[in-house]
Amino acid sequence: MKLAMNKSCNLFKRGQYIFHESTYPHGLFCINRGKIKVVQSGETGKEQIIRFGKEGDVLGYESLLSGEKYSCSAVALEDSSVCFISRSFFLDLVAHNTKLATQLVILLANDLRKAEEKLTGLAQKTVRERTAEAILFLKEIFGYETDNITININISREEFASLIGAARETATRLLSEFKDDGIVELYGKKIRILNTHKLIQTANVRI
Amino acid sequence: MKLAMNKSCNLFKRGQYIFHESTYPHGLFCINRGKIKVVQSGETGKEQIIRFGKEGDVLGYESLLSGEKYSCSAVALEDSSVCFISRSFFLDLVAHNTKLATQLVILLANDLRKAEEKLTGLAQKTVRERTAEAILFLKEIFGYETDNITININISREEFASLIGAARETATRLLSEFKDDGIVELYGKKIRILNTHKLIQTANVRI
DNA sequence: CGCTACCTTGACGCGAATCAAGCGGCGTGG
């Protein structure tokens, strides 16, 4: 396959940047192994988590396709192996492969829908609701470890806070409230879900 | 042109729905004349404004392309004329027209970027900052009337509040604060910008 | 072993939501 000749794999350690906001894309990235976060920094420099990526996910296609600078940065959440596919090769591929183009469109349309839903949630839900929602979201994305209750992701309080759009202290507080209520267990950077039902309830219901 | 045979125009009065959230799309809509808002309702039924549309804008392509239900509704902000293009015709067109497909991708990628930026702003900015930002945004989208200061849109306080993600009362208060500060003038549902510079300042700076 | 980075917990204050009351414009009907 031609792809093999046009890709190159790189290792990124936790915290390393795969690409940087407001630089121009030269190609796109495919996560071979590992987990990453896509973040955007606000005017004050505080970072907001936009999306996560895991094995098999592709990064940076939106900016590559629109020809703009990256609006986000991608950072490795754990040591990861990421392939790079050059811009020209990819665009060539898209131009000659209608099916691929269609899939890209679907990908983008879904991303957009998710972003819009997140927007509505952020505007209308309380931090408590968003916290519950975020835990369920993490489970959805990363799944469980072999014990079937521990979410398969290491996430710092800082990161969790930036996911739900809240201050770090608030994230800490709410997570330990959830712990006190027997909804979750906390093991350092791991979260174990004890009561999914209650979590769903907390995420949706208002008052 | 074939298009003429496959489109039909309809008139919508202010407040009328062009399409409804969680129904399936049968085609897409092109705004001939008028203005619309794209809204999403949260769990509690409170509506969140996702986007605006004006003459020449196309609506509903994201759901049509991804094949999902509409995640939003579109509502006429003023009496509008909207064309309908059938699903099959459009998909056919896209399949045989690479340039169109490319443009769609760019459109989607840009929408996505905007949504992500809005997300970060919503999470990190105060309501005051978002209010200023929203006024500038409205100016950007709808432009001025012939007097060169009045933004060319009728928007209720309720709608403005749902644009900035705040309560109606808060929107009222902030707008009249801005009026007291000589930044804007308010004429019913119209906003006149008196001091763009101060508006930009209020939108960005924190502390 | 101590340093640093990150987390936890409490106290406090502010910003914004909610509640409540009154206003004003507008359409309707008498």
Add this chain to the structure above:
DNA sequence: CCACGCCGCTTGATTCGCGTCAAGGTAGCG
């Protein structure tokens, strides 16, 4: 043509969620 009622807006009072500040605590790492 005016009175009435409705709807959306304004403004004030009150409440409360959450951010910020501050003071330790803990764990990982050189």
